Amino acid sequence: MNTNDPSFLKLNPDSITDGIGANFPDERSLEKLAREMFGVLQSFGGSNIPTNVLSSQNVQKETLPYLEDLKLTETGFSYSNFQSFPITNIPQSGGGNIVSARRDFPILTETVNGKPLVWLDNAATTQKPTSVIERLSHFYLHENSNIHRAAHTLAARSTDAYEKARSLVQGFIGAGSVEEIVFVRGTTEGINLLSNILSDKQIQAGDEILITHLEHHANIVPWQMVCAKKGAKLKVAPVDDSGQIILSEYERLLNSKTKIVSITQVSNALGTVVPVEEMTRSAHKVGALVIVDGAQSVSHMPVNVQEIDCDFFVFSGHKLFAPTGIGVVYGKKAILDSLPPWQGGGNMIKDVNFDHTTFQEAPFRFEAGTGNIADAVGLGAAIEYLNKFGMKQISAFEHDLLEYGTKELLKVPGLRLIGTAKDKAGVLSFVVNGFKTEEIGKRLAEEGIAVRAGHHCAQPILRRFGLESTVRPSLAFYNSCEDIDALIRVLFQLGSRNRIGI
Template sequence: MTQPLSLELPSSPSPAALPAGDWEEPSAGFAGAPDARLIAQMANALFSAQPGQSAPSFGVAPPSLPLIEAAPTGGFVPPGVPAPPSVGNVTPVPQVPQVGPLAAAPAAPPGNPAAFPPTVLPGEPDLRGVLNQLGDVVRLVPPGHGIEPPAAAPEPPPGPSTESPPLLAIELRPDLVPDLRGTSSRVGVFDAHAVKRDFPILNQQVHGKPLIWLDNAATTQKPRQVIERLTRYYEHENSNIHRAAHALAARSTDAYEAAREKTRRFLNAGSTEEIVFVRGATEGINLIAKAWGERNVREGDEIVVTWLEHHANIVPWQQLAAKVGARLRVAPVDDSGQIILEEYEKLLGPRTRLVSLTQVSNALGTVTPAAEMTAMAHRHGALVLVDGAQAVSHMPVDVQALDCDFYVFSGHKVFAPTGIGAVFGKKAVLEHMPPWQGGGNMIADVTFEKTLFQPAPARFEAGTGNIADAVGLGAAIDYVEAIGMATIAAWEHQLLEYGTQGLLSIPGLRLVGTAKEKAGVLSFVIDGCRTEDIGKALDGEGIAVRSGHHCAQPILRRFGVESTVRPSLAFYNTYEDLDALVNALRRLPSARGI
């Protein structure tokens, strides 16, 4: 059983605090809940705050928010202000009855209710709500008494006391923590301003203006938690994996394989044997084209893609078709940018070997009916690859529900480092694929006459991989899962609607891509303005957007343009970011009718 973690906290509001500095216990965390270190930090702030004192910053709640008072019911009520509004399907923090260990918490002095800082994780319940839900996992006990219930405290003598307040120990039992994943969509108010403080790069100025990052479809920024995890890897774990008996090799291997398990969980794959680490979605598609395609696609066979594809999901199939004499067919889209399913199904037939489609268009933001398209392809005996590069940061992904045969994504699109990504492949498919590259790690035995290869996934991970950034990918997955992908999707939908309304108020602006189902992409052109000039003008205002063809020239040409301006959203964006974008566009001469 996991050893309990003990830490001492003042039993009543007091300036006494735990010593600052790093702790040594691992922060592998609880499934869907804050890890022990973060709970302890939050608990310390909660119990050490003085009435009227602003909250210390953990990157999870703005100090400028109203302080929170302990309500008689045990819930939390902002003093003097109404309850916060809901965002999408995210509801305000509910009243939580005082049960279990928190029933023993010291009461506030009469006439002077204890004020607590708003220690709310992004999209998660506040500290007391978390502790209430953990039940026996967190217990308030006197120091030195193990996990026995605290004895009733005697009444203090009248008059001021000069003694320090007695301490209580909180015993954290990670082995007993329930799985709280998914609670973020039911409790807690998502605060994008608080989340933004977790991203150090966003706290800077560009050209004298606060940076507004609206280039998330190109790459997402990295939270402090990912950056610190990379630092910890290089300071304490760096080693090659699988091939040595020393301690650092074991640590590095454990961290690498833990990241594989997190990726499996993130995609809801059935086994870690179905997860192959690659440099990104582009390398993943090329791996499949070489290892699966060259063995299974023959002259006269057909590969189906869509008009929405990124170049990375077009070029490898063109190369394969040219090499083996196959034919590339393209499913059309309507004037909103959505795939015409009737026309797509007409392309499927007995010679169709593979359908390769995007789940979200990087140029238009269109969300495709990937599950339905996969089912259609399977009815004709074809395999399906889904490019999830633009989906993984915006919505929950379930490869078993999609029933796709392959799924690829890039880590840098989901707040992880560059140079790392993953391929999901059904086990039954991967085990019949030859390796793409040869070298170390992917072999079982080598002689000059013959080589025996490892099973998947090792067969496809020749040489020393990007170990540290795989660990960083695992940390990024932990981060977004703590918030909740459903919460992220709901917030970004609000931003998308708000941004769309704002942009359509600009004279001469035309949105490119208006499908009913969209993720956070807002491509547009403005009459009389070159897209590169708009991009430069916005950069002068500190607003980063992408202008160009976005490596998706066929779909832009379908709409009669060679380039667009593409603001793209992430969960750390705010309404204020979009207001700044719209106001900056209004200052363009063409937008003012000059």
Template sequence: MAALARLALPPTTVPRPAPLPGVPPGVSIDPGTTPAYGFLEGAGPPLFPADGMPGRVPLAPHASPGEEHPEEAALRALLAPLVSATPADLPEGSFPHAGSGMPGPGVFDPARSREPLPAAGPVPPPGSPLFDLATGRPGSVLDAATVRRDFPILAETIHGRPLIWLDNAATTQKPQSVIDRLSTFYTHENSNIHRAAHTLAARATDAYEAAREKVRRFLGASSVDEIVFVRGATEAINLVAQTWGSATLRAGDEIVVTELEHHANIVPWKRLADAVGAVLRVVPVDDSGQVRLDIYRALLGPRTRLVAMTQVSNALGTVVPVAEMTALAHRVGARVLVDGAQAVSHMAVDVREIKCDWYVFSGHKVFGPTGIGVLYGTGDVLEAMAPWQSGGNMIADVTFERIVYQAPPARFEAGTGNIADAVGLGAALDYVEALGMDAIARHEHGLLDYGTALLRAIPGLRLIGTASDKAGVLSFVFDDIPPLEVGRALDREGIAVRAGHHCAQPILRRFGLEATVRPSLALYNSPSDLDALAAALRRLRVGQPAPAP
């Protein structure tokens, strides 16, 4: 019973803030939120109206002061059986990710996760409050149906059926607010930046540098000077390999990667190792798909110069303990690069807590435009790196005898950058931060557990990647149906998944495979999406045709 003590409910009455100007009687909002968005107490995340512009949120009436709020009463009834329960009384799976680094049934184990999220019960209905074990208060729940309306492409029909987008690990869809921000830039601000005295140049420069500040805040970096705009995670990794790597690594030096890596975090290091005579060492995974930390520790040594690792596997969804692995690498004097492309849409990231030397991600994986990404590097590391590309914008002075380069980040942003898409990335980060990364993670963890249970119940289906700590990916194979055939069959029912090797051939071959089917989750997905996926797979398994649209 002691383990469940933290389920004790808060008092039945809640103080209400004083009415704010312009707010109807009986309605209260949280004045501590950003003015562009509004959070109702217990009402979940901010909502964007149909035109996609922030600033107007639906308001719901609260109870009179001193009375119990209707949502609180409903929550109290929902949790009543758990307050008096013992662990033996709780049904299996009462809380997602029990024993997986997430809090289990009333159990919080900080040693299993750097920032474990509050556990959630079964996927709640839209708009329901979620009881937050960490604070003892109702918290926000994403209403996927409402969020979905922010993404215009999700109104598309495919083969006569509503689109169900489960290919988020390949790319995420874009909210209307990002689309509108791009349109606004090209309509009112379009100019080159930094090198003109006219109004549009000032507008464009301000918008571009404001986006850099948003990225800095999103990653928890110390300074905007640590944020370099690039085309994506792939370019960022190549930049580090061809500048720092080429200047630093010598024959016999060692680069350590994990078996989980995307090709973008293998090929640049393999090419570099071949060019300078360095050695590429690989950390294997266990049968669940989690990194073997015991072998990782053994691989580290005096010749280790670099560890390059993903934070979340794009093929399996495994969450890698990057902070712990970074600390171990630093003990032997190695630098660390973390590929965060698959992490940034699923979880809060703080590079100062990870303590990595570089962190990279792509904008299109976090609801932003394609062709824009970020390289974070600590100030001392970036300052010591030579330019990669050269030309305008990255120089302080040029003569025919001497070139003086700018300090970072300008040193690494030669020529005219992808200005509009950097601004669009800033709008995407505004969007996810307004919803709340913790709320997004809770929502997706519930979906992940729900989808895992559905797929495990399908005869002949085998999940690939079953690590206890996962994010957003449900890779699987059938024992007698090729992945590409599965992908095509799902597309006929309007369900978009990825089928193939996912640019991660080494990890699939670890499991004896050349391809998997990979549904992957995002904040706009719902249990009904997974129900439709499971139903379609069951029909395919028995050769039953899909019902008419």
């Protein structure tokens, strides 16, 4: 197609409405237009966009009446009568076009209650791109077999696909070798695996396990069970009123009795980003092993386990745009090799006699039985998809959305944000005076907007703020300012109805 011919710019006139019906270039409408234009233009050559394409003589003014004042710059688009609207995440050379990523997720074209789906429940689970869905289909159509156990062709295909996924995970989180990557069902199983295999070797009566006030139940309950079984003590590092760890108190709790420190990298309830590198260094000074729960971090920011220097790192695939039922435990190889298996069965053995069994080396000694082969392959496909954009670009894009969402939510009368730490990932927990959280969640659902309203499996941190539940919109890189605007409109409607007694 000849991009010097402006006829390829077939944009919908609705692109320059304010979302209610008035045709005028307010900020959000212009941003939408700019992003839509950029998505089209990027697909036709990126930085090699002919300047005459955007010249006013090439624009049909009855269709795009304000385009004549919209100028393409090196960093985005600007509108001469208003402020500049930068597209801050224009991909660098070789990068994917994050502006158009939404189209890769077919479920986002669904309607719910007659309204377009607005998916703002990403902290619970993320949606899946077409490439992941098609990869699962391909596996079952062409590769389905058990792994590591046969010489036939499908077994080779399946094993290759499974081990390729392990290699992709290694690169994605910066592990030192594929032997450090163990496939499990998810973060919950990963923490339970670690709590079981570490408790016998690491924990004695009177020892201490240190967690934080921010933890998900999956990083609380298993350690309570260990403490009850072994006579150990569970210590909890507190947070301040913004939801950030009080590092001085954390360090005060560390001592020679501290054997395990298990901490989240990002709070699922508040979005707080925890300084895990600094906390790991402090824990290692007293000889403690460090586990990092990365369930809420790997989809929002670059992660490098060697830079963190944690001993273990766990995450779930379904929060990383991958299928459910698959997750990862990373462990330093020397430590994994020193630990006993958690479960016994096939695939994790070298040799079995009735009086003795010899186990495989890591990671296979921790993968007893037939694992979730197809979904591990799907996790690999999700990582390949994310690698097209790069996690730095995704993180920057989501940061912009988070800042916009924070600014707009604070305009809602009676709304209180829960979790205001300076360093946050894409979570916007809130309560509104006069409304139950489930009432807000139900009203949003009626408009096709999916959020979580409840305790988020993190009751202790909510109770720290005097609450039993919050409404929790949570972001991913396929979200947009328009998604946030849809949320805000409903919240304002709720307030209006309350004021007039509807």
